[in-house]
Amino acid sequence: MHPSLLSIALLALSGLVLFLYAVSRLALALRQVAGDRVKGILDRFTKTVPMAILTGTVVTILLDSSSVVIILTIALVSAGALPFRNSLGVVLGANIGTTISSQLFAFDLGQYAVVAMLPGLLLLSLSKKRKGRTMGRALFCFGLLFFSLFLIGEAAAPLKEYRGVEAWLLQLENPLRGAGAGALMTLVIQSSSATLGMVIKLAAKGLLTLPAGIAVMLGAELGTCSDTLLATAGRGRPALRTGLFHLLFNLICITLGLLLIMPFTALVLRLAGHADVARQIAHAHVLFNVAGVLVFAPLVPLCQHLLEAWLPDQRPLARLATTKG
Structure with missing residues (x-):
């Protein structure tokens, strides 16, 4: 007897919730460990476009x-700690x-997630220093990331038996339909990593x-611009330019x-x-993003x-008043 679509959906949703929790907590833990260092690195190693691209790549890998x-980067540009031109790279x-x-x-690492989760839990529970607990939290969430994807994959496996679901997934081979689904999913869950993780599983x-996976991946690239655009709200023109560059870069590459x-x-x-x-x-995903960066x-x-x-x-109001006078 095959599991019902409701039980499949509930298990997959549980995996998604765990994934989103792991991503947010992992990013927070890594920022606590390396936040000040990252600001220094972004200021010091972004003087040229190639160095800025390399720095952005390495920091993103480290912060996941x-x-x-x-x-x-938008926050640093808004504060005047990073020139707008450096932020583009x-x-x-x-x-x-x-x-x-x-x-x-x-990689099918979900079954080995406990290798990271157990030491992380021990560090989180037993460490008396804040840095040790933060490292433990990062390690635990790193393992939880892969365990949650494993859950999603296991939940999705029985869908092969449902022809309606399989037929709908095949429709995503249509580029616009697939990209639309990827963008919508990423907008809803606010995580392109989660979208890509589910696609891969x-x-x-x-x-x-x-073809369907590539189409959804392209849509996810667009959906991920939403949170960075929100981050520009009320931060001034230089920060807004950085957010718009991210949007325009993705729009052109996706088109x-x-x-x-x-x-x-x-x-x-x-x-x-x-x-x-x-x-x-x-x-x-690698080929598409690297090609886009090489073009831009x-x-x-x-x-x-x-x-x-x-x-x-924007010119200061005092200067405007003087000019008018």
């Missing part, structure tokens, strides 16, 4: 969240760094094809990705045809000038 890095680098998560998700269970989705899918198959579909989607990197000075012309710095 492109949104956290971009929001932190960091945003590009964050888009490369976030692809490491999808590579990790493609569905593909690993044979429920999602490579090109949708227009070229067939040759792009063929390229992924040519480069990673030997791998399973889950790994192919993870590779497609030489255009950073032009983007800077266009955004500064579009949204110039």
Whole structure:
């Protein structure tokens, strides 16, 4: 007897809730451990575009969240601690760094999650120092991340027996429909990592094809812009320019990705045809984001000038009054 769709949905939803909790707590713990150092690194190693891209990539890998890095960058730009031009390279680098998560998700590590969770729980419970407890929390949440994806995958496995669900998932091969589903899902759960994690797990269970996975991945890239745009609210023109650059970068890359989705899918198959579909989607994520950064990197000075012309710095009221007088 197959489990009901309700029981499948409840188990998958439980896994999703655990994943979102693990992501938020992991990002918070890593920020507590490395927050001040990250600010120093962003200020010191972002003087040139290549260095800013490299720094954004490394910091995103360490903090395991492109949104956290971009929001932190926006805050630093708003405070005047980071020049607007330096922030553009960091945003590009964050888009490369976030692809490491999808590579990790493609490994079936859920059954080994206790290897990280148990030491993390012991550190969290027994450590008398705050730093030790924070490290324990980070380790526990890192393991919980993979265990939650394992739950989602196990919940989704019986869906193969439901032809209606399988037929609906196949419809996501339509680029616009797949991208729309990915963007909507990411907007609702506020985590592109969760969207990609579910996509990779569905593909690993044979429920999602490579074209559908790529289409949903493109939509998730757009959905992730929402929280960074919210972070610009009330922070001044330089911070708003950084948030808009992130949005425009993703919009242009996604549009090109949708227009070229067939040759792009063929390229992924040519480069990673030997791998399973889950790994192919993870590779497609890396290839897409790296290609977008390579295209945009030489255009950073032009983007800077266009955004500064579009949204110039507001002059102080006192200076305006003097000018009028």
